């Protein structure tokens with residue numbers, strides 16, 4: 013019996029002093045370890061906000077519920093415990109949806125609480141009534157409408173368990189107002205099962221170990237599951253012990269320190285060519301906690317065409333969803349990797365990397381190493397981002413927005429831990445960066461946290477500057493301003509004949525003034541000789557600040573696997589050499 | 601029906617909880633299948649069973665695992681399933697039980 017279950021049984025017997033639903037909710041949140049909540053009040057959730065006062069919980073009033081949901085998402089990523097956000101019914105609830113979907117796509121533990129109109133009014137189109145339960149069905153791991161005040165404690169316990177167990181995800185609790193004020197002395201348990209991960213299958217482990225031992229050109233793809241399941245150390249040991257060539261997905265940057273010798277960089281659409289060539293030429297591909305996203309595989313039928321595939325994941329529904337593996341190992345990643353190691357030891361059959369494959373990978377790494385000797389007058393954003401992440405010994409936590417700057421962060425920043433990189437991977441939601449930085453800083457006050465944003469993305473949750481100011485949350489912001497919706501412009505240039513449609517942002521506000529109006533320090537730079545000073549200034553111990561960086565509007569992200577192409581068919585190849593003419597030629 | 605479409609029957613055992621039927625049916629359509637027939641039995645205690653036939657070109661075994669991931673789905677049977685449909689299992693390389701002739705799984709969802 014789990015601890016929580018025992019607790020329930022005790023609590024079912026005891027009748028407690030009468031409390032209302034909201035008090036029970038707060039109590040249950042605290043029992044589940046919650047300290048911080050991101051939210052926004054309103055009519056239907058007023059009783060819960062009332063119970064919040066003097067509860068000992070710290071609430072951060074974000075300035076848009078989407079901001080609250082993104083902050084909770086980042087908090088959940090960093091702590092591996094559910095980030096909690098709450099909002100009122102109707103518009104408050106719908107404003108949470110993007111953050112809930114974001115957490116769903118990236119397997120982030122979250123508990124979202126929404127106020128709901130009183131039960132008797134539900135289904136009458138009451139003021140601020142929306143069916144948030146129905147709206148969010150496809151983007152939650154699970155959801156509840158609270159129907160019984162006596163069950164609240166058990167329901168919240170279950171919600172936290174579901175959000176964190178197995179493959180994590182968001183859980184929604186819709187809380188009708190009448191229940192939130194209803195008094196009760198009763199505390200009722202719910203039938204309860206606890207998730208237990210399957211043991212890695214012995215036959216599958218044996219088969220996988222044998223396959224790796226007979227490989228000549230093995231490659232490992234590290235996926236987001238490694239950080240989620242806290243398997244980073246075991247993963248690193250496995251890779252290092254057998255000197256396996258390794259690449260990672262966007263979400264797994266840092267599972268191997270990006271500076272490490274055998275690390276080929278990120279793979280996929282904007283991946284490093286070394287990684288993409290390796291994946292297209294390997295003979296055994298081991299995917300650890302990844303899900304063959306289309307941005308990773310390129311044209312699926314041409315992905316890793318010569319490889320036999322070993323797929324490790326906790327979620328059986330990811331197996332053979334897109335690429336049918338030769339061997340699937342379903343379960344927790346760390347025990348599976350350890351079992352593989354043990355098996356290899358016992359049989360004296362370690363994973364093998366042929367001398368020539370090792371040489372080939374090293375050669376690709378050299379050939380496609382990023383270069384920063386950019387032509388042109390302006391600031392080269394990849395170099396600035398690289399310098400940002402190397403400013404101190406310990407890389408900062410970077411919370412990214414979405415677009416070109418996001419890809420530059422993944423390509424050029426240094427990460428020694430996957431939790432240093434917070435990025436909206438599956439959903440690709442502009443507006444994530446700033447609130448995510450807030451959530452991360454609240455979760456890890458000792459860390460340096462930098463939001464890297466674009467001029468389009470920044471405006472999607474710019475109001476959160478007020479949250480930063482109000483609570484003195486020490487977030488630093490690098491705003492890469494190309495006066496464009498850069499990533500969309502790049503695609504229009506490449507794939508729509510250069511016809512620009514609604515991507516011009518040349519009438520942006522003065523971002524430094526905007527930040528100053530919110531009470532932050534701000535500075536604008538536009539020449540390469542201002543970069544070093546700008547970064548020193550930004551990262552000085554003087555509190556929240558925005559560094560506004562103006563760059564060339566026509567800058568592109570290279571290399572690029574065009575949609576529908578195989579991963580080795582990259583455009584802008586040899587971009588490391590960055591001869592501008594060569595790239596522009598590619599685009600006509 | 602397209603050439604690649606196949607028809608599958610599924611028995612889905614649900615927790616009798618608010619939204620459970622909607623979740624299961626919604627998932628089936630979202631994951632690339634058309635619902636042809638749906639029969640929901642009267643709830644028995646905490647459970648309710650749902651019998652559906654679906655049409656689609658994706659593997660029914662994958663749909664089964666996607667359904668079983670839902671918290672309110674206890675297990676799914678594929679009465680007509682063909683054992684060979686998941687060849688990665690044939691190598692002794694799975695611990696998702698129940699891809700046999702009657703594919704019934706107690707695998708916990710995630």
Ligand SMILES: Cc1ncc(C[n+]2csc(CCOP(=O)(O)OP(=O)(O)O)c2C)c(N)n1
Pocket residue numbers: 413414415416417418440441442443465466467468469470492494496497498499500
């Ligand atoms: C909420 C949302 N709306 C639209 C998009 C589509 N989109 C992807 S990148 C991009 C442009 C982002 O512009 P900016 O933030 O300035 O970054 P840049 O690409 O210029 O670095 C857009 C509109 C998205 N990803 N998210």
